[in-house]
């Protein structure tokens with residue numbers, strides 16, 4: 173990571189994100205709102221020298237691991253951020269609240285709250301820019317209730333209950349209350365008073381309604397009165413705007429100011445979301461696309477090796493896209509035959525290995541679709557920290573690796589981006 177010229181101030185905001193794409197989504201939001209932000213991969217070393225920043229987003233791959241492991245990693249990240257002076261830590265989860273009854277949102281939040289000695293934490297995944305809103309504790313994806321949206325078919329954590337008070341209560345040690353939209357509309361003091369009342373009643377968390385960015389500004393201000401909160405980029409926006417109003421933040425250095433990185437370009441898609449499936453279809457008009465045969469992939473290395481040979485022979489002519497993505501029926505059939513975890517891990521491992529092989533063949537611009545997939549790829553490439561570049565689509569920035577041989581990446585959350593996402597990303601990655 174590039175060295176700082178001046179000793180860093182205490183962080184205005186610390187963030188622990190439960191996946192890598194979610195972390196870059198949040199880092200993008202904080203940057204746009206005026207906080208200079210760096211995203212690290214995993215908990216950084218204690219002696220990490222940062223440029224002058226206001227916020228650090230520590231990206232973990234903890235959304236779909238065992239709860240104990242998620243808790244341990246998140247506590248470590250939280251402790252690092254507190255040592256860097258962060259008074260408030262936002263636990264960034266998915267705007268569609270991706271989790272199961274076992275966790276990991278509840279267990280991690282319980283632990284962070286205990287470590288911060290906070291009686292209650294405000295929780296909201298609302299993110300109006302991408303159509304996520306919460307009303308009477310129910311999460312909507314656009315105009316559709318969460319449990320009726322495509323998220324009901326998510327390969328790892330199908331979301332079948334839209335009532336987040338219930339969802340969070342099932343995975344938390346404590347009980348969960350609601351800060352409803354009527355209270356939010358009254359302003360930060362009313363929200364703070366409601367949180368105090370819920371805490372006095374013994375609730376450890378409160379789902380907060382939010383529909384518009386103005387609601388999130390109110391919630392961000394109220395959340396800053398506590399040491400920990402939980403939400404998606406919308407709450408990040410609210411916290412950042414409150415901090416900037418308090419005098420923190422400054423324009424970020426242009427992460428793309430250096431030489432263009434050049435090199436070959438490739439896209440890897442492991443997300444099976446409706447959005448990604450449509451984006452892959454649209455990309456086929458502009459680049460060579462290969463759909464992996466998952467049965468063959470699971471049978472041995474031949475499918476991956478053949479894919480690499482296919483890609484290597486085309487890279488000089490332009491970008492290639494390799495996708496494991498499949499429609500819900502096909503995903504379910506594979507999962508029924510091999511097991512959810514076995515297919516997921518086999519696909520992630522194959523795409524991560526392909527990323528490394530493509531890097532070895534000169535790829536320096538890489539677009540990855542899917543949070544778990546991005547986690548596997550970034551870990552396998554051994555990348556440690558990112559600076560923020562321009563926004564490709566809501567929630568997806570261009571990332572530039574900090575230090576070493578520069579590389580540009582876009583880590584796309586499954587549901588984000590328009591149909592032309594892959595082309596648009598590569599246009600901004602030079």
Ligand SMILES: Nc1ncnc2c1ncn2[C@@H]1O[C@H](COP(=O)(O)OP(=O)(O)OP(=O)(O)O)[C@@H](O)[C@H]1O
Pocket residue numbers: 191193326327328442443444445466496497498502503506507515516517518519520541542543544545546584585586587
């Ligand atoms: N054809 C397939 N059949 C079964 N599982 C698949 C297939 N292709 C990919 N997968 C697995 O599905 C999971 C997709 O999760 P991932 O987080 O990458 O995407 P996403 O859930 O759409 O994105 P996000 O978490 O950002 O919303 C991964 O574990 C991946 O390996």
Ligand SMILES: O=C(O)[C@@H](O)C(=O)CO
Pocket residue numbers: 191193194195197198265266267268299404405543567585586
């Ligand atoms: O909040 C979101 O929707 C994304 O940042 C994400 O975490 C999806 O994996």
